[in-house]
Amino acid sequence: MKETDICPRFEKAISILSQRWTALLIHQLLTGPKRFGSIQTSVGISGKVLSERLKEMEKQGIIKRKVIPETPVIIEYSLTEKGISLEPVLREVEKWSQEWISADET
Amino acid sequence: MKETDICPRFEKAISILSQRWTALLIHQLLTGPKRFGSIQTSVGISGKVLSERLKEMEKQGIIKRKVIPETPVIIEYSLTEKGISLEPVLREVEKWSQEWISADET
DNA sequence: ATACTTGGTTACATAAAGTAACTTATTGAT
DNA sequence: ATCAATAAGTTACTTTATGTAACCAAGTAT
Numbered sequence: 001m002k003e004t005d006i007c008p009r010f011e012k013a014i015s016i017l018s019q020r021w022t023a024l025l026i027h028q029l030l031t032g033p034k035r036f037g038s039i040q041t042s043v044g045i046s047g048k049v050l051s052e053r054l055k056e057m058e059k060q061g062i063i064k065r066k067v068i069p070e071t072p073v074i075i076e077y078s079l080t081e082k083g084i085s086l087e088p089v090l091r092e093v094e095k096w097s098q099e100w101i102s103a104d105e106t
Numbered sequence: 107m108k109e110t111d112i113c114p115r116f117e118k119a120i121s122i123l124s125q126r127w128t129a130l131l132i133h134q135l136l137t138g139p140k141r142f143g144s145i146q147t148s149v150g151i152s153g154k155v156l157s158e159r160l161k162e163m164e165k166q167g168i169i170k171r172k173v174i175p176e177t178p179v180i181i182e183y184s185l186t187e188k189g190i191s192l193e194p195v196l197r198e199v200e201k202w203s204q205e206w207i208s209a210d211e212t
Numbered sequence: 213a214t215a216c217t218t219g220g221t222t223a224c225a226t227a228a229a230g231t232a233a234c235t236t237a238t239t240g241a242t
Numbered sequence: 243a244t245c246a247a248t249a250a251g252t253t254a255c256t257t258t259a260t261g262t263a264a265c266c267a268a269g270t271a272t
Binding site: 005006007008009010011012013014017018019020022023024027042043060082085086088089092093094095096097098099100101103105106 | 111112113114115116117118119120123124125126128129130133148149166188191192194195198199200201202203204205206207209211212
Binding site for chain 1: 228
C-alpha cells in the first residue's frame with residue numbers, strides 16, 4: 001500500500017486532528033489558556049501522553065507554552081492563531097453531534 | 107483519571123472522527139459508493155484495519171454495506187444520511203488545511 | 213479439476229497509549 | 243535544618259492498536 005491521491009494538505013490536517021486527544025485539547029484551550037494539571041483532569045488524559053501531545057502541538061504551531069515564574073512555577077498553554085482558526089471545524093463537529101448522536105450511544 | 111465535563115455527544119463524535127482512518131474513509135465515500143479493494147488502494151489502509159473500520163462504521167450507522175451478486179461478488183460501501191451529514195465537518199478541515207498547512211509540512 | 217478474482221481473516225511483529233511510581237524545583241511549616 | 247506539599251513532568255512496565263504478509267472461501271471460466 002503506498003498511493004493515496006488525496007490532497008497532502010488535507011491529509012496532513014486529518015493526521016493532526018485525528019490523533020488521539022488532539023481535538024479535545026484544542027477544544028479545551030478554545031475556552032482560554034490552561035495549565036498542565038487543569039487540562040489533565042478536565043480532559044482525562046494521562047500525564048505521559050498529555051506531555052507528548054503538547055510538545056507535538058507546539059511544534060506544529062497550534063499552541064504556545066508560557067512559563068510564569070510564580071511559586072511554584074506555572075506553565076500556561078494557549079492556542080496560537082493557527083490553533084484558534086480550528087474553531088469552525090470543532091463547531092461543525094459539535095453541531096453534527098447534537099443532531100446525530102443519540103443519548104444512548106454516548 | 108475519570109471525569110471530563112465535556113458534552114458526551116461531542117466527546118462521542120470526536121471519538122468516532124478521531125479514530126485512525128475513519129475521517130479519510132468518509133472523505134472517500136463522499137465521492138460516491140466504493141468497493142473494498144478500491145478503498146484499500148486509494149486510502150492506503152491495510153485490509154485488516156479496513157475490515158474492522160467498515161464494521162464499526164456500519165454499526166455506528168455511518169455507512170451501509172450492499173452485496174451485489176455479480177461474478178465474483180461485489181460489495182459496495184456507501185454513506186448513510188448520517189454519514190453524508192459529516193460533509194460540512196470535512197469541508198471545514200479542508201478549508202483549514204488550505205489556509206494553514208504549508209507545503210513543506212506535508 | 214485448476215486457476216483467477218473479490219473480499220475478507222489469521223498469526224505474528226511493531227508502535228502507540230494507559231498506569232502508577234518517581235523526580236526536580238520551590239516554598240512554607242515544624 | 244528537616245519535612246511535607248505542589249506543579250510539571252518523566253520513567254519503567256503493561257495493554258491495546260496498527261502494520262505485514264500469508265492464507266482461505268465462493269463463484270466462475272477454462
